[in-house]
Amino acid sequence: MAKRGETREKILGAAAQLAAEHGISATAVDDIAAEAGVAKGSVYYNFGSKERLYAELLGETLQRAGQRLRESLDGARPGDAVRAVAEAFLRGLQEHPSSSKVVAAELFRLDRPWRESLAEYRSLFFSIFAEALEADGRPASPANAAAVFGSTIMVGFERMLFADRLDLEEAIAAIEGAD
Amino acid sequence: MAKRGETREKILGAAAQLAAEHGISATAVDDIAAEAGVAKGSVYYNFGSKERLYAELLGETLQRAGQRLRESLDGARPGDAVRAVAEAFLRGLQEHPSSSKVVAAELFRLDRPWRESLAEYRSLFFSIFAEALEADGRPASPANAAAVFGSTIMVGFERMLFADRLDLEEAIAAIEGAD
DNA sequence: GTCTATAGGGGGATAGAC
DNA sequence: GTCTATCCCCCTATAGAC
Numbered sequence: 364m365a366k367r368g369e370t371r372e373k374i375l376g377a378a379a380q381l382a383a384e385h386g387i388s389a390t391a392v393d394d395i396a397a398e399a400g401v402a403k404g405s406v407y408y409n410f411g412s413k414e415r416l417y418a419e420l421l422g423e424t425l426q427r428a429g430q431r432l433r434e435s436l437d438g439a440r441p442g443d444a445v446r447a448v449a450e451a452f453l454r455g456l457q458e459h460p461s462s463s464k465v466v467a468a469e470l471f472r473l474d475r476p477w478r479e480s481l482a483e484y485r486s487l488f489f490s491i492f493a494e495a496l497e498a499d500g501r502p503a504s505p506a507n508a509a510a511v512f513g514s515t516i517m518v519g520f521e522r523m524l525f526a527d528r529l530d531l532e533e534a535i536a537a538i539e540g541a542d
Numbered sequence: 543m544a545k546r547g548e549t550r551e552k553i554l555g556a557a558a559q560l561a562a563e564h565g566i567s568a569t570a571v572d573d574i575a576a577e578a579g580v581a582k583g584s585v586y587y588n589f590g591s592k593e594r595l596y597a598e599l600l601g602e603t604l605q606r607a608g609q610r611l612r613e614s615l616d617g618a619r620p621g622d623a624v625r626a627v628a629e630a631f632l633r634g635l636q637e638h639p640s641s642s643k644v645v646a647a648e649l650f651r652l653d654r655p656w657r658e659s660l661a662e663y664r665s666l667f668f669s670i671f672a673e674a675l676e677a678d679g680r681p682a683s684p685a686n687a688a689a690v691f692g693s694t695i696m697v698g699f700e701r702m703l704f705a706d707r708l709d710l711e712e713a714i715a716a717i718e719g720a721d
Numbered sequence: 722g723t724c725t726a727t728a729g730g731g732g733g734a735t736a737g738a739c
Numbered sequence: 740g741t742c743t744a745t746c747c748c749c750c751t752a753t754a755g756a757c
Contacts, residue, residue: 517692
């Protein structure tokens with residue numbers, strides 16, 4: 364064992380899971396270490412502080428999501444772009460539910476260390492959705508992008524939390540045709 | 543001074559404002575007392591614990607919002623119901639930004655003391671939006687209700703945080719015609 | 722690179738005067 | 740009903756052995 368980076372992965376996974384349930388502040392580094400099956404010292408050796416640990420978790424999650432959305436947009440036919448981006452987003456939530464929840468809880472916080480990084484990614488997501496609207500020949504104002512992005516997040520979270528209720532097709536149809 | 547309930551109001555206001563900025567866990571009772579201009583003992587005399595204080599703040603906020611949405615729905619003409627409910631929601635955010643932010647940060651937490659109360663109100667909001675869709679003769683599935691509700695929240699928060707960007711009419715138009 | 726043990730500070734809660 | 744003073748636990752972070 365002790366494959367390169369393996370400890371870091373275990374810690375990041377535990378940190379995501381616990382913060383998804385209890386929030387970042389309410390998650391203790393002791394709990395993260397216990398959940399990851401490592402000693403607390405290892406957490407500090409690998410990440411320096413709790414703050415940097417979560418900054419890294421959020422950064423990784425956001426970057427992965429941004430890449431995924433960008434690729435789905437670039438690969439989509441005009442007329443199908445919003446659908447493609449929304450589907451990519453929903454699949455991302457499904458594959459990384461814990462870190463997604465952590466990001467969601469941070470989305471509207473204004474005074475955190477990772478505030479700027481988060482704001483950048485929010486802008487990125489908005490502009491990807493705006494581009495998708497444009498590619499589909501739909502009005503692409505900031506307000507419209509926010510509306511579609513909001514639908515996508517809310518529908519995605521409903522699916523995640525009450526998974527039995529919404530299948531993927533139904534969810535995407537609701538996002539696309541929110542009116 | 544010392545009008546009945548005045549201290550409670552000051553404490554609730556301070557608790558809302560601080561938690562909107564830092565989150566509930568990161569807000570200390572000492573800070574709440576200082577911000578409210580009362581002693582910490584008064585917080586405990588009036589609310590018993592930090593947990594009960596925030597349970598009450600959330601409960602009040604949700605009840606007020608529910609009432610507001612319900613009234614706007616009941617008073618709306620068919621065909622104008624979604625617009626009326628969305629507008630009521632946006633105005634509520636504008637009038638109570640702090641407590642709204644606190645609620646938003648809690649919306650997807652699963653293990654909190656006030657979890658059940660929150661889930662009830664979320665269902666209530668969903669069903670109000672579903673009714674509004676129905677009144678307007680639009681498809682009113684749970685997914686569609688979630689999508690409209692999500693648009694409304696996201697657009698509302700964008701307005702609240704970057705107020706210069708979106709006027710009310712533009713915001714409502716985006717929510718109504720999200721596609 | 723991971724562990725155990727401990728330091729140090731902050732925060733929730735209570736006691737008791739006024 | 741509001742205040743001040745204090746308790747004590749828990750949590751972040753560090754030191755130092757292995």
